[in-house]
Amino acid sequence: MSSTKKMSLLASAAGAVLIASASQAATIAFTPVPTDSTAAANDPRLVGSQTYDLVVTLNNEHWASADLKAELTNGKFYIPNLPGGVVDSNTAPNATTRGSAPRTIDDTFVGRPGATFPIGGTTVNVLGDSVYTPGAGAAVFPQDGTNSDPDTGDPIPANSQMLVDVAWGDLSAGTRTLTSGSFTIARLTVLNSGTAAGTVTFRAGTTEQPNTPATGSFTIGAVPEPTSVALLGLGLGALALRRRQS
Numbered sequence: 001m002s003s004t005k006k007m008s009l010l011a012s013a014a015g016a017v018l019i020a021s022a023s024q025a026a027t028i029a030f031t032p033v034p035t036d037s038t039a040a041a042n043d044p045r046l047v048g049s050q051t052y053d054l055v056v057t058l059n060n061e062h063w064a065s066a067d068l069k070a071e072l073t074n075g076k077f078y079i080p081n082l083p084g085g086v087v088d089s090n091t092a093p094n095a096t097t098r099g100s101a102p103r104t105i106d107d108t109f110v111g112r113p114g115a116t117f118p119i120g121g122t123t124v125n126v127l128g129d130s131v132y133t134p135g136a137g138a139a140v141f142p143q144d145g146t147n148s149d150p151d152t153g154d155p156i157p158a159n160s161q162m163l164v165d166v167a168w169g170d171l172s173a174g175t176r177t178l179t180s181g182s183f184t185i186a187r188l189t190v191l192n193s194g195t196a197a198g199t200v201t202f203r204a205g206t207t208e209q210p211n212t213p214a215t216g217s218f219t220i221g222a223v224p225e226p227t228s229v230a231l232l233g234l235g236l237g238a239l240a241l242r243r244r245q246s
Helices: 003-017 037-042 095-100 102-106 226-245
Strands: 027-033 050-061 063-074 125-128 163-169 179-190 197-206 214-220
Touching: 027 197, 027 214, 037 102, 050 063, 050 197, 050 214, 063 179, 095 102, 179 197
Parallel strands: none
Antiparallel strands: 027 050, 050 179, 063 163, 063 197, 125 163, 197 214
């Protein structure tokens, strides 16, 4: 599905009830959050990992859609090893799944605002790859060859586990209750976070601001370059010298 078709599909679903809004436009952030202690106790691989949430802040708005492209140059995204009968879904795990496999709490998944823990997955639609990837394609989530399609049960081939590339939305956005507050709409976990590196680009739109989505980017594993650190030290030294001479 092309990027244009993705947005058109969402617009047609939510546009029927578009309203004039004096609210501020939504904002979005990709932020580190603590790895869940229950999940880490359930899977030791989560010790030393880093979990991130994509958080949208709404002001009396209807969240409609989002795009996320997270690409690692080092490290891998976490995939939980699940007990028999538990499906590794790409949408937020429900209470039953979390109870039988707590490690799914820090899996990689997408969802929508206005639901529990910390987001809802059952009423969100995965539309394909993100607008940041040219052309049309399927959504990409980390796969290790043990995953199966939640709809058909067919096995999904393994990949590098270094890419998440997805567009998703709520086709019933316009009929939902207007929402205010900050909400997680995606979660992903990076293993061996001390050496992981990559870039993340994202955006989210509302029915009230269909042509001006909130956008942002994030660098995983960003540290100052040595020259920058050295220059910072020189600057601080010069400042101290000026203070002594004044």
